[in-house]
Amino acid sequence: MASVLFLFFNLSLSVLVVSYALSSSSAASQQSKFWSQNVDGNMPKSILSKLSPLSESETEVFTPLISQKYFSSNPKFCTTANLVCSAVVNPPPPGVKIYNFGFTGKVDPSSFFRLLVLKKGHKVTMPSHLDSQLPNRSFLPPEIARNIPLNASELQRIFPTAFSIPLTKAAMDKSLGYCNAPAVKGERGSCLKTLEDMIQFSRENLGGKHLAALTSDYTKGMGNQVVMIGNVKPYKTNKIIACHEIFFPFATYYCYKLPSTRIYDVDVANPKKMGTMNKFLVICHMDTSGWTPKHVAFKLLKLSPGKGEVCHWITQMDLIWIGYD
Known part of the structure; x- marks a missing residue:
């Protein structure tokens, strides 16, 4: 009986989508409008590329259906x-994008560095x-996203194909780990859909x-x-x-408020394009006293919590958000 209902549901959904699809993207318009009303400056290309292609009618169709059994x-x-x-999605490398975990696995030694590295002329x-x-x-x-809880059972119900691919499942499991991890002292974090x-x-x-x-x-290409x-x-x-992209089938970011932190605008010479400079952001966590002693950064930099x-x-x-008067 369940399989018959499931088949009928999918056939009905296909008819609804075809009937209601529009060429314009009302969801993207709403997202752009919300940005312009709340954020100074232009939207970065990385975010612009993630605006929803759904029309208003498609959103209206999918919103009630996504919560169906x-x-x-x-x-x-x-x-x-x-x-x-x-698609097959590789999990992000450990200890690179999310910093409130104590990773002990192998990590690129260039992932973390001390502030003294940022000197003009330094290679x-x-x-x-x-x-x-x-x-x-x-x-x-938002109307659709609020009906998708970030827990394994609900995600597997809605996206079973993704969970059937071992690497993609591992990527989602890692993302859920980020979302459910306890915050470092003084930080407040959240996974935002x-x-x-x-x-x-x-x-x-x-x-x-x-x-x-x-x-x-x-x-890209600078690694x-x-x-x-x-x-x-x-x-x-x-x-x-700071907001770091994590993997679920839809765009999601893990964001956290950072105490005792500095950010820097750094020009770096691109070896592939002689004479040109790329602008990079660097973030420096000045107080690491709340970090676990097992954090891989301490091993790489020969430090201990609170000592540098x-x-x-x-x-x-990634995105860095700043507030000012």
Whole structure:
């Protein structure tokens, strides 16, 4: 009986989608409008590429259906919403993108460094994870995303194909680990399923009259490259939130408020394009006293908690939010 209901549900859904599909993307328009109302400056290309392609009518169709018991990875939903439901996705390297864990596995030694590295004329090797790009997929509209709880059983119900692929399942399991991990002392973190949620989280936690989003210009292809440090400019703010992309079939970010943190705008010479400079963001955690002694950064830098700052590069897929008056 269940299989008959499931078949009928999928056939009905396909008819509804075809009947209601529109060429314009109302969801993207709403996401862009929310950005312009709450964030100063233009939307980074990495976020612009993740705006939802769903029309208003498609959103209205999928919103009530996504919570149905027999809704399961309908190919039309995945394609129409630009989701990644059946691809092989490699989990992100351990200890690189999320920093409130105590990883002991092998990590690129260039992943973490001390502040003294940021000297003009200094040559450094960029970490390999700058080339680690998750597949592009779109944010869901809030109406749909709120019906998808971030827990393994519900995600497997809605996206069973993704869970049937071992590497993709491992990527989602790692993301769930990030979402459920206890926060470091003084930090507040959350996994945010929509662009609107990410903006709202940043605004609520940073305060101030204005909100801005920063990211590195272009980091793809820079992994393992030896570059020369150019100008280094510190940002004069202590209101900072970092957001790192994690993997679920829809675009999701893990964001956390950072105490005792500094961010820097760093020009680096691109060895593949002589005479040109890339702008990178660097974030330095100045107080590591709340970190676990097992954190891989301490092993790489020969430090212990609270005995020195830990810095790392921000990729073009990550975001740094700052609040100011």
